[in-house]
Amino acid sequence: MLLRGCVQVYTGDGKGKTTAAVGLSVRAVGAGLRVFFAQFIKTRESSEFAALASLGGHFCLRRFGRGFIRGTPSQDDIMAAQAGLLEAKGAMLSNSYDIVVLDEINVAVSLGLLLSEEIVQLIKDRPECVELILTGRGAPEDIIAAADLVTELREIKHYYHKGIKAREGIEY
Amino acid sequence: MLLRGCVQVYTGDGKGKTTAAVGLSVRAVGAGLRVFFAQFIKTRESSEFAALASLGGHFCLRRFGRGFIRGTPSQDDIMAAQAGLLEAKGAMLSNSYDIVVLDEINVAVSLGLLLSEEIVQLIKDRPECVELILTGRGAPEDIIAAADLVTELREIKHYYHKGIKAREGIEY
Incomplete structure (x- = not known):
């Protein structure tokens, strides 16, 4: 159990935000902590979650997004995020989790699926013993202000620009 | 097996570099890829590695550092890194691994344990089918130039400044 949880934000345009949340989850499960991992936006099957679930610890993955959204979100997209x-x-x-990850939540806000005020309220309602991890590019200012730790991942160089496509085991 | 490996660098002063490499490793092992994870510098036991080893996939952790180094590195420190x-x-x-992680290798270079030219040569010698992941703050320019993907993690805010110490399951 965590005695003192914090609020961590991973934002910016660089590769590694969700990956850092996955790394944190495996470390936490390895230490006997209980992780609730909520994915907003992304829905592609990704290799790490089967592995995380197989650790035998307490790891719960839930996916709420309806895939990548182009154009204006539909009422269904908004309802899924809500x-x-x-x-x-x-x-x-619930007192059942030590860590709650809200993966790509910043993108859900940028897309208008959720209001940043709703996320700030969730941060305010956080029990002291729960660690909250928020990811996604474009973290709004009020979420950054409410967080204890903010890391911006900046893309200095990316192989996408060389035409290398997403690869199983590396990107998903 | 990877058809086309790349060279990824995670640098900067923000939290999440090693964590991103751990996240990549769990994803890779989850996809059936084989990971060699070399830790330079750090030696503290960290919760994620027992979990990664228990995945039942091909994950090999090796530690070469002799702990955090204060002052001038000794000959033993240099030999351990070499x-x-x-x-x-x-x-x-060896053809036995798809991914090779050199964790905190940039710090080993900054400390003078290794030369950046040695790392650049290793990058040049990389077989096409191997993904190389290098982490650590202060990546030298020649390593950045030789990499395919570089993400800089910038610390925008950190709870260390609030006096919160490293916590098991979160920081280690």
């Missing part, structure tokens, strides 16, 4: 936020809040308050 | 570099190069060329 349902996700509610469930994540429930998990945070 | 032995590590040799072993990592052997792993890279």
Whole structure:
């Protein structure tokens, strides 16, 4: 159990935000902590989650996004994100998890699926013993202000620009 | 197996560099790839490695550092890092691994344990099918130039400044 949880944000345009949250999760499960990992936006199957679930610890993955959204989000997209936020809040308050990850939540805000005020309220409602991890590019100022730790991942160089496509085991 | 490996660098003063490499490793092992994870510098036991080893995939952790170094490195420190570099190069060329992580290698260079030219040579010797991941703050310019992907993690805010100490399951 965590005695003192914090709020961590991983933002910026560089590769590694979700990956850092996955790394934190494996470390936490390895230390006997319980992790609730909520994915907003992304829905592609990704190799790490089967591995994390197989660790035999307490790891729960939930996916609320309806895939990458082009153009204006539909009412269904908004409802999926809102349902996700509610469930994540429930998990945070349930006393069943030490760490709650809101993966790509910043993107859900940028897309207008959620309001940053709703996320700030969730941060305010956080029990002291829960660690909150928020990821996604474009973290709004009020979320950054409410966080204890903020890391910006900056893309200095990316092989996408060389035409290398996403590879199984590396990007997903 | 990877058809086309790349060279990724995670640098900067922000939290999440080693964590991103751990996240990449769990994803890779989850996809059936084989990972050699070499730790330079750090030696503290960290919760994620027992978890990674328990995945049942092909994950090999090797530690070459002799702990955090204060002042001028000793001859023993230098020999430990040199032995590590040799072993990592052997792993890279062995056809037994798809991913080779050189964790905190940039710090080993900054401390004068290794020369950046040695790392650049290792990058040049990389077989096409191997992914190399290099971490550590202060990546030298010639390593950045030789890499395919570089992410700089910038510290925007850190709870260390609030007096929060490293916590098991979160920082280690």
